[in-house]
Amino acid sequence: MVRNINFDLYEGEIVGIAGLMGAGRTETTRAIFGIDPKESGEIILDGKTITINKPLDAIQAGIVLAPEDRKKDGLCTKLSVRDNISLPNLDILCNALSIVDRKKEKSMSEKAVSDLKIKLPTTEVDAGSLSGGNQQKVVVAKWLARNSRVVIFDEPTRGIDVAAKVEIYNLMNELKEQGIGVLFVSSEMPEVMGISDRIIVMCDGKVTGEMPTNEATQDSILMYATKFDKKIDAVKA
Amino acid sequence: MGRELKQSYFKKIMSIRGMGQVLTVTVGLAVLFIVFGFLNPTFASSKNIGNLLRQIAPIVLIGIGQSFVLITGNIDLSIGSVVGMSCMISATLMTKGVNPWVAVVITILCCLSVGFINGELVAKCKLPPFIATLGTMTISRGIAQIVNNNYNTDSIGEGAKTFRDIFYYGKTLGLYNTIWIAIILWAVFNFLLSRTRTGRHIYAVGSNIEASKLSGVSIVGTTVKAYLVSSFCAAVVGLIICATSGMGTMDAGNMYEMYAVAASVIGGVSTLGGQGILLGTIIGAAIWGVLQNGLQFAGAPVAIRNIVIGIIVVVSVLLDVVVRSGKPKRKNESSGKVGFKLKA
Numbered sequence: 001m002v003r004n005i006n007f008d009l010y011e012g013e014i015v016g017i018a019g020l021m022g023a024g025r026t027e028t029t030r031a032i033f034g035i036d037p038k039e040s041g042e043i044i045l046d047g048k049t050i051t052i053n054k055p056l057d058a059i060q061a062g063i064v065l066a067p068e069d070r071k072k073d074g075l076c077t078k079l080s081v082r083d084n085i086s087l088p089n090l091d092i093l094c095n096a097l098s099i100v101d102r103k104k105e106k107s108m109s110e111k112a113v114s115d116l117k118i119k120l121p122t123t124e125v126d127a128g129s130l131s132g133g134n135q136q137k138v139v140v141a142k143w144l145a146r147n148s149r150v151v152i153f154d155e156p157t158r159g160i161d162v163a164a165k166v167e168i169y170n171l172m173n174e175l176k177e178q179g180i181g182v183l184f185v186s187s188e189m190p191e192v193m194g195i196s197d198r199i200i201v202m203c204d205g206k207v208t209g210e211m212p213t214n215e216a217t218q219d220s221i222l223m224y225a226t227k228f229d230k231k232i233d234a235v236k237a
Numbered sequence: 238m239g240r241e242l243k244q245s246y247f248k249k250i251m252s253i254r255g256m257g258q259v260l261t262v263t264v265g266l267a268v269l270f271i272v273f274g275f276l277n278p279t280f281a282s283s284k285n286i287g288n289l290l291r292q293i294a295p296i297v298l299i300g301i302g303q304s305f306v307l308i309t310g311n312i313d314l315s316i317g318s319v320v321g322m323s324c325m326i327s328a329t330l331m332t333k334g335v336n337p338w339v340a341v342v343i344t345i346l347c348c349l350s351v352g353f354i355n356g357e358l359v360a361k362c363k364l365p366p367f368i369a370t371l372g373t374m375t376i377s378r379g380i381a382q383i384v385n386n387n388y389n390t391d392s393i394g395e396g397a398k399t400f401r402d403i404f405y406y407g408k409t410l411g412l413y414n415t416i417w418i419a420i421i422l423w424a425v426f427n428f429l430l431s432r433t434r435t436g437r438h439i440y441a442v443g444s445n446i447e448a449s450k451l452s453g454v455s456i457v458g459t460t461v462k463a464y465l466v467s468s469f470c471a472a473v474v475g476l477i478i479c480a481t482s483g484m485g486t487m488d489a490g491n492m493y494e495m496y497a498v499a500a501s502v503i504g505g506v507s508t509l510g511g512q513g514i515l516l517g518t519i520i521g522a523a524i525w526g527v528l529q530n531g532l533q534f535a536g537a538p539v540a541i542r543n544i545v546i547g548i549i550v551v552v553s554v555l556l557d558v559v560v561r562s563g564k565p566k567r568k569n570e571s572s573g574k575v576g577f578k579l580k581a
Binding site: 124 | 449451
């Protein structure tokens with residue numbers, strides 16, 4: 001359950017969402033992307049209010065999400081890397097009769113693989129057979145072939161090696177330079193402070209703090225991240 | 238030069254997913270064929286092969302339907318009853334003097350409605366596919382019985398002669414029309430599955446429902462489409478049976494859901510979803526046909542044939558589950574090595 005979430009994201013900016021486990025960060029990204037239903041609230045993109053009831057709406061509006069759990073939500077592990085990359089982009093790859101253009105598909109997946117330096121023998125191997133870092137890159141690669149306006153990364157560096165982490169950071173910076181708004185959820189504080197331009201801190205399903213990164217310290221983030229309503233009540237009582 | 242071309246062509250074929258498995262099964266088919274041919278030379282006569290192909294064609298069709306549903310990670314048990322329903326509805330309409338082609342259209346629409354209900358129950362209402370289609374299986378069989386007041390119909394009459402020719406008795410270019418129907422529908426559905434957006438969505442849903450949803454795939458729409466294909470194929474098979482016997486029989490298509498599963502699974506379609514190709518379904522159906530027909534020629538009673546086919550299905554599913562559940566681990570290791578090599 002998250003409520004009263006309100007924040008802005010500008011183009012060419014990376015906003016990090018920090019907080020403890022269970023603060024409602026993943027729920028927030030899922031609600032924005034239209035996976036879980038929203039009771040109320042609106043999303044305004046480029047000055048226009050957009051309605052998102054399902055992920056397809058979000059994708060068409062230009063908001064995409066690289067989810068937290070790559071095995072469960074991110075990849076079809078039994079399908080090839082090529083299939084995985086083309087899956088959300090079939091609207092671009094298909095002609096009017098919804099027949100897949102295989103040449104376009106092949107070049108799209110090969111370009112994505114070389115852009116992100118994904119290590120694999122061919123794009124035909126099972127996505128599930130790759131290492132964690134390369135799988136994460138495939139999850140990200142799925143969304144880069146589109147002209148998205150907002151890219152949401154949910155814990156993109158969890159469980160992957162340092163080299164792959166650096167590549168994910170570089171990628172986020174590249175997206176930023178292209179004028180894309182990047183929303184970045186992470187539990188690792190140094191990471192959030194290192195890469196974001198602005199930090200939003202969440203606690204118990206609410207935004208409790210917002211600050212530019214240069215004013216943020218680990219202590220201030222932690223303070224906002226532990227601002228529980230109930231705890232304060234208990235102290236008062 | 239020619240040899241190089243051949244090699245690249247071979248490579249291209251082998252690079253299709255699931256092709257290795259299909260080739261293995263094809264070898265099995267060839268072995269079975271030779272063994273039965275030795276046991277009884279009449280089995281390998283050209284006349285019997287023509288009959289065999291005509292016997293296999295309906296199984297290919299229902300196998301296609303079942304494969305679509307299996308690839309989405311579900312199962313359709315209502316196929317056999319829909320075959321019976323199709324047979325009874327079309328025959329009843331024709332005996333009542335309805336134009337055969339109008340009857341065909343009405344029949345197909347009725348059967349598609351069963352597929353639609355199956356898809357909605359499974360995807361939207363989240364019923365386990367086994368239970369949902371078990372229910373519609375019983376309902377469709379009930380409908381098959383009720384359309385002519387619980388009697389088989391009389392002969393569908395002279396007016397339906399063209400209908401019978403087109404669906405069963407006629408020949409085009411030396412092949413029975415039934416075989417042509419199977420070939421054409423196979424080509425259409427194979428194209429649908431391997432080359433179109435719907436096909437990609439079907440594989441994706443079977444592989445990982447959550448990830449597909451997050452990639453903007455409509456789960457309900459895709460599942461319904463798969464069940465529609467299944468019931469359409471069953472409807473066509475019902476029409477073929479109606480044309481064959483010239484009357485409607487209430488228990489037409491009995492056990493066909495089992496045969497459909499057999500054709501798909503033997504041909505390498507995974508019951509876990511997301512894997513398999515329709516070429517395998519043809520080979521699976523052919524193995525089914527060769528076993529049925531060959532055991533008959535070898536003098537085995539129906540009971541033995543049922544037991545053999547049952548065992549083969551169970552063994553194929555077992556192999557599938559064992560191989561596929563062990564596969565990711567082993568592959569992970571080997572690809573890790575590849576990554577390492579690239580680094581060095």
